[in-house]
Amino acid sequence: MEKQWEEMTLEEKQESLFARWISPEGVKFVSPEAEKAYKERTTRFKNALQIKTKPDRVPVLLIPSFAPAYYSGLTPHDVMYNYDKITPAWKKFSLDFQPDSHGGCAVPSPGKFLDILDFKLYKWPGHGVSKDTTYQCIEGEYMRADEYDILINNPLYFFYYIWPSRVFGALEPIATLPHLSCVTEMYGVAFPFIPYGTPPIKAAYQALLEAGDEALKWIQVVGGFDVEMPALGFPAHQAGPTKAPFDVIGDTLRGTKGIMMDMYRQPDKLIEAMEILTPMFIQLGVDAAKNAGNPLIFMPLHKGADGFLSDDQYKKFYWPTLRKVIMGLVDEGCFPFIWAEGGYNSRLEVIRDLPKGKTAWLFDQTNMTKAKEALDGIACVAGNMPMDLLTVGTTQEAIDHTKRLIDTCGKNGGYIMANGAFFDEVRWENLRAIVDTVKEYGVYK
Amino acid sequence: MAEDLVKVLADLKEEEALKIVADRLGADEEPLKILEDARRAMEIVGKRFADGEYFIPDLVYSGEILKGINELVKPKLAGAGETKRVGKIVFGTVAGDIHDIGKNIVVFMLDVNGFEVYDLGVDVPAQAFVDKIKESGAPIVGLSGFLSLAFDSMKETVEAIKAAGLRDKVKIMIGGGQMSDEIKKYTGADAYGQDAMAGVALAAKWSGASE
Numbered sequence: 001m002e003k004q005w006e007e008m009t010l011e012e013k014q015e016s017l018f019a020r021w022i023s024p025e026g027v028k029f030v031s032p033e034a035e036k037a038y039k040e041r042t043t044r045f046k047n048a049l050q051i052k053t054k055p056d057r058v059p060v061l062l063i064p065s066f067a068p069a070y071y072s073g074l075t076p077h078d079v080m081y082n083y084d085k086i087t088p089a090w091k092k093f094s095l096d097f098q099p100d101s102h103g104g105c106a107v108p109s110p111g112k113f114l115d116i117l118d119f120k121l122y123k124w125p126g127h128g129v130s131k132d133t134t135y136q137c138i139e140g141e142y143m144r145a146d147e148y149d150i151l152i153n154n155p156l157y158f159f160y161y162i163w164p165s166r167v168f169g170a171l172e173p174i175a176t177l178p179h180l181s182c183v184t185e186m187y188g189v190a191f192p193f194i195p196y197g198t199p200p201i202k203a204a205y206q207a208l209l210e211a212g213d214e215a216l217k218w219i220q221v222v223g224g225f226d227v228e229m230p231a232l233g234f235p236a237h238q239a240g241p242t243k244a245p246f247d248v249i250g251d252t253l254r255g256t257k258g259i260m261m262d263m264y265r266q267p268d269k270l271i272e273a274m275e276i277l278t279p280m281f282i283q284l285g286v287d288a289a290k291n292a293g294n295p296l297i298f299m300p301l302h303k304g305a306d307g308f309l310s311d312d313q314y315k316k317f318y319w320p321t322l323r324k325v326i327m328g329l330v331d332e333g334c335f336p337f338i339w340a341e342g343g344y345n346s347r348l349e350v351i352r353d354l355p356k357g358k359t360a361w362l363f364d365q366t367n368m369t370k371a372k373e374a375l376d377g378i379a380c381v382a383g384n385m386p387m388d389l390l391t392v393g394t395t396q397e398a399i400d401h402t403k404r405l406i407d408t409c410g411k412n413g414g415y416i417m418a419n420g421a422f423f424d425e426v427r428w429e430n431l432r433a434i435v436d437t438v439k440e441y442g443v444y445k
Numbered sequence: 446m447a448e449d450l451v452k453v454l455a456d457l458k459e460e461e462a463l464k465i466v467a468d469r470l471g472a473d474e475e476p477l478k479i480l481e482d483a484r485r486a487m488e489i490v491g492k493r494f495a496d497g498e499y500f501i502p503d504l505v506y507s508g509e510i511l512k513g514i515n516e517l518v519k520p521k522l523a524g525a526g527e528t529k530r531v532g533k534i535v536f537g538t539v540a541g542d543i544h545d546i547g548k549n550i551v552v553f554m555l556d557v558n559g560f561e562v563y564d565l566g567v568d569v570p571a572q573a574f575v576d577k578i579k580e581s582g583a584p585i586v587g588l589s590g591f592l593s594l595a596f597d598s599m600k601e602t603v604e605a606i607k608a609a610g611l612r613d614k615v616k617i618m619i620g621g622g623q624m625s626d627e628i629k630k631y632t633g634a635d636a637y638g639q640d641a642m643a644g645v646a647l648a649a650k651w652s653g654a655s656e
Contacts, residue, residue: 133594136543260502310500387593387623392631
């Protein structure tokens with residue numbers, strides 16, 4: 001009889017998720033060739049990631065932002081407001097460039113959904129930035145300095161009522177809604193429901209219902225892509241994302257300046273709040289992996305990059321809860337694919353403190369020779385195809401850099417070629433040359 | 446007490462710094478002297494940042510403490526004291542890009558190093574750079590950008606400066622997120638600075654050369 005999940009070791013859990021990924025249930029491959037390609041690709045990734053066996057060649061994955069839209073001659077606005085245009089563009093991108101995986105097509109969030117809820121956290125094409133550019137975050141203190149106790153003592157209340165009322169204009173009234181914890185007897189049962197009869201709360205809930213309809217329309221398109229791509233032979237390189245607790249607070253709750261003030265003015269509260277967020281962000285990844293039958297959980301890292309924090313600050317504020325999230329994922333069989341945006345040169349020694357073969361680190365601008373040296377035998381390294389070469393470099397420069405990366409990082413396996421940062425419009429011939437070079441030059445003999 | 450303020454502010458001791466300022470103002474001390482001490486402290490902060498002892502959180506926090514000091518001193522200030530400035534710079538995040546963390550750090554470092562910085566903010570159209578260069582006569586321009594779309598915005602800004610007949614009157618530096626020497630060539634700027642210190646070094650070199 002098969003072992004129950006709870007009885008498995010973490011290795012068995014990971015192997016079980018990899019097995020589900022390599023042999024997915026219910027996928028109807030379009031051809032025997034597609035099925036063969038799918039198996040080869042997932043096996044190639046697994047071998048590179050686990051650093052136990054050398055893969056047949058270096059795997060290559062692409063993480064585009066709006067690049068597939070631009071490649072099809074569409075603007076970001078086009079795909080955010082016409083959901084039918086998303087799948088054909090993203091599919092064409094994968095079929096034309098033939099990377100070893102796909103990353104879903106959820107980059108274009110549904111524009112009308114954002115309009116209905118009056119999303120305040122970002123500017124998006126046609127809404128604060130021009131229709132032909134990507135969306136951009138608006139830094140701010142969406143959580144006030146004096147609200148740590150609410151987040152710490154009552155995180156669900158914070159995320160159900162306070163947070164949405166700040167980042168969605170249409171939901172502003174819900175911050176005033178009372179708890180329903182007082183509804184435990186017949187007497188007084190109706191009191192906390194009185195606000196639901198008032199026009200502001202009714203309008204907020206009406207907006208929620210309409211936004212829900214819109215989200216459903218969008219996912220029917222976007223979700224179809226996730227079914228179609230494996231059938232065509234392209235595995236998904238992530239089941240879902242999660243984040244480092246420091247980034248959760250520093251990116252969009254307190255903002256960069258806010259969290260930096262808190263490091264001085266209320267360091268204990270900040271640390272306590274990150275500890276509270278830790279299990280929530282482990283669960284986020286674990287649920288995604290189990291639902292998708294794919295162990296790969298992406299973790300984009302932001303505010304721990306070189307220069308953002310001193311060594312001591314990184315070790316005190318950033319790394320402890322990041323490591324806990326990573327280990328929480330690993331314990332449940334997930335494979336954290338950690339994307340260190342910016343430079344991570346000063347962190348290489350610290351991040352070595354991880355179990356062998358349980359994580360992958362995708363680097364943006366880090367010195368790859370040093371990264372490979374530091375993580376050799378500990379983790380798979382990935383990335384470093386630079387934006388400048390993709391955007392303004394010559395094709396030969398892109399090819400040369402690709403070969404250098406394979407020589408430096410690809411020795412004995414444990415390397416995945418990938419772009420270092422999210423990309424939009426690039427020199428398509430360079431992108432094609434990179435993928436093709438990996439397929440020729442990156443073969444292990 | 447002057448040394449105390451310089452030391453505690455440079456060491457980022459907020460409460461102590463504010464208390465010293467309040468005490469000195471209470472003793473009817475000349476407000477400009479207090480501001481001069483604060484300026485000296487910020488120079489030390491800038492130096493520590495350049496030396497790799499301080500990082501972004503420390504800079505940001507020092508700025509907040511300074512803001513608190515200014516708020517205490519301002520009501521007592523009769524006329525604004527003029528600080529001698531070593532050079533003028535027009536600075537901004539280029540069109541289409543709204544990122545400002547990196548730009549603010551460079552502007553801060555230029556400021557504590559004695560430069561007069563005209564900070565145009567974010568998403569700055571090329572024409573706004575041109576107008577400010579004309580109006581201020583600044584010989585140095587700093588273009589900041591985080592996104593790859595900024596590559597083209599920077600190129601267009603440099604071209605607009607050229608079209609306005611100002612290209613030989615200014616030196617242009619670029620920096621931020623995905624910038625590099627390759628992108629410098631692409632945009633037609635004069636230099637790429639990898640970090641805030643590089644920006645200050647370029648500005649110092651250029652303002653020295655232009656005098």
